[in-house]
Amino acid sequence: HAALRAGASGFLLKDARPEELLAGIRAVAVGDAVIAPALTRRLLDEFARYVPAHRADSVEDPGLCSLTEREREILVAVGKGWTNGEIATRFVLSESTVKTHVGRVLTKIGARDRIQAVIFAYDHGLARPSVD
Template identity: 75%
Template sequence: MITVLIVDDQPLQRFGFRMLLESVPDTLVAGEAATGSEAVRQAADLRPDVVLMDVRMPGMDGIEATRRIVANGGRSRVLVLTTFDLDEYAHAALRVGASGFLLKDARPEELLAGIRAVAAGDAIIAPALTRRLLDAYVHHLPGRTRDPQVSPELRSLTDREREILVAVGRGWTNAEIAERLTLSESTVKTHVGRVLAKIGARDRIQAVILAYDLELTRPNTSSALDR
């Protein structure tokens, strides 16, 4: 059973989400919140598996609420809902620790699949879509603040694990990484898991963001694997 906290300032929107979640046997609505501050409090009290987070709310918005929920170190993972494709708010949410995002006009089965994926510890954005998202907004990001030569995250990686991080940063799937690096998919999966653990990333999305921050990969250019 996956417990879900619904966060949205629109009562009808919360009602619709509740009806959908109550229509399937493997999800349970743990609670509802209409503001970001209320979401932070309820996430701490209820410890839901997934927080279904709206972005635009009065007072504390969904970005700040996500940051606080993630910073608290609890079990809850945040799935952000956005209004527009490639919304800049979605990128901001991913940077503060959200495990993915969906559009508010997603089909019911897509939303349910996303909730299940996030609850299982996966990022719900396909790697290629993650790449396009970051490509679209890279020019709005602050300048690089970390030098890859002195990065503690990179120092902890073996040469092979660094290759894996660069490949993840390029948006490659495990199958693509296996093919291009001549590895088995099971070996790639093991490497990815170790890389995420060593760099302290919750999921592949956070690994992609780190690769961008360290300029291991850049938009619309070849990566370090090609140099």
């Protein structure tokens, strides 16, 4: 949790194969985030312990207020962990349009990558962990 807030762009396990490590380095180098699939659920569950159920002041956040309705929908989807392909399918958009929206969202909320956007969405009550 502290590492994500401090700006970590991802987590890989010690037993990651060399090709996974290289793919992770390349992803982070181009601005993406990387989390080992085995850690995703645990990370979200742990993070959820620190997230308030809803923040009343979320409407006053300048980054959040600057989002268009579509950008807010995209932020919610990113907060739910959806991929660009899943967002494109659900909102009937092209993946390149989704990438453009995600880039604008990141800029407006001051996030460096998708992980920070997820934290922002959780902090502002836009996303919660799903119960399986």
